[in-house]
Amino acid sequence: MLTPDNPYLTLAADELKQPLHAKVRQILRERILNGFEHGQRFHSERELIEKLAVSQPTIRRALNDLVAEGYLLPEPRRGFFVQRKTETRHVGFILPELSRNSLGIEYTVCREQGCLLDPHYLHRNDRLNDLIRSIKYPPSQERLLIAGLTVDLTLALSSHLRMEGYQHIVLGPKIPGLACGTIMPDYETEVDQVIDHLTGLGHERILFMVNEPEILLITSLRSQLVHRKIEERGLRHARVVSCQTQNWDSSYDAAYRKADEIFGPGSDRREWPTAVAPLSGVGAWAVLRYAMRHGIRVPEDISLLSFDAIENADILPVPLTEMTFSPQERIEKAITLLWGPDADKVDVRMTPKLVVRESTAAPRG
Known part of the structure; x- marks a missing residue:
């Protein structure tokens, strides 16, 4: 009643x-x-x-x-x-087209849980209405995940989906105005672990490289946290540099160019950072490639750490130290929550783990 x-x-x-x-x-x-x-x-x-x-x-x-x-x-x-009949459950995944080849785990988990994964790719010139038109099924059949978008687009899309009745979850941080639940690694813990590891090895001149577009949700949060932690810990010789990467530009090329500015001809080796931590895995791979091409030894001359897990990071010429979390656990949690009553309220934090490999060591000289 x-x-x-x-x-x-x-x-x-x-x-x-x-x-x-x-x-x-x-x-x-x-x-x-x-x-x-x-x-x-x-x-x-x-x-x-x-x-x-x-x-x-x-x-x-x-x-x-x-x-x-x-x-x-x-x-x-x-x-x-x-009408609460058992129907085919569709998990719509809204993400940039650059992620087109990275959904193997998501397809597998959806299949195991009796769902169909329907990617909705955001292309370079797409607008909000283009994304909305790509959703084929009614809210009773399709629930949605959102990842990798700009802050403004994430907010606008979430508001529209809420109005249209679609349960959805952002795979990223909770921000003011967001009309849905979130699942993300605990980025504050992530930054703490990175700093603890590098300072524990004795590094003071630590360079944090923002190589992804700063209007992206996760990049903006990571950058804010790094700035805050440097100030809180009094790390006078640590610094954050921005590659000024524009949305849809290559974050690999941006990191490679920045590495050339820092370590290239005319640079003073005595002023080099002893450790570099790009804010994405692609950036770490770019810096490693630059170092190998220019005779800079990792970790003898610089330590290198990746904020993201990179596929096959353990078999690179210099196996990379990296932050990891379980993408399988994330998608399993997301699917369970999408069909629960509290999808618009959840705020799930996943604890990331630092995997130490040969790319980080104590500074020399």
């Missing part, structure tokens, strides 16, 4: 920047997901009008939207009936 103290049937969602019918639709959708079984008769228009204190057109529009989304089945003169 509808009751005044029912947590699913209040308009306490006023903080959502949505039209009234969209707020009502969200409340009713949550009620369907948490309080009804398949085939059960849903509340009548009159009951909803009385308990929610909104107009008939608002209630009718919200109910019609839920019919279109597949949550309700209308029957003439009998009302609306809840």
Whole structure:
């Protein structure tokens, strides 16, 4: 029954920047997901009008939207009936096209959990509407993951998906205004582990290289944390350099050029950093390639550490020290949470692990 103290049937969602019918639709959708079984008769228009204190057109529009989304089945003169049938579950994954070849684990986990993975790739000139049009299934069948987008696009996309009734989770940090849950490595712990490792070896002149576009969600957070930790720890000789990489530009080329600025002809070897930590794995690989081509020994001349796990990092000419976490555990958690009642509220932190290999050592000289 509808009751005044029912947590699913209040308009306490006023903080959502949505039209009234969209707020009502969200409340009713949550009620369907948490309080009804398949085939059960849903509340009548009159009951909803009385308990929610909104107009008939608002209630009718919200109910019609839920019919279109597949949550309700209308029957003439009998009302609306809840649809909770077992259907093919689609996991939409929204990410840049640059990640096109990196979803092997995600495909495997989705298949094991009885889901179909549907990548929605963001191309260079795409806009929000292009992404929205790529989503093929109603909210009752498709739930979405978001990764690798800019801060502004992530916020706009999350707000739109929430309004349209799509459960979704961002694989990245929780930021103000985000209308969904998040799953991410604990980036503060990550930065602490990197600094602890390098300072523990005796490094003072540590160079943190921001080689990814700084408008990206994860890059902006990592950069902020590194700046803060350097100040908090009083690391006077550590510094952060930006490669000024623009969105869609090559972060590998940006890191390679920056390495040439720092270590190239005309540089004073006495001023070189003794350790370099690019904020992405691609950047670490670029610096390693530059060092090998120019006779700079790793780790004898500089230590090198990757903030991201790089495939086959352990069999590179100099095996790389790197931060890792389990992408399989992340996607397993995400799928479980996407079909749970709290996908819009979760904030899951995964503890990253430092894997020490031959690319880091105590500074010499």
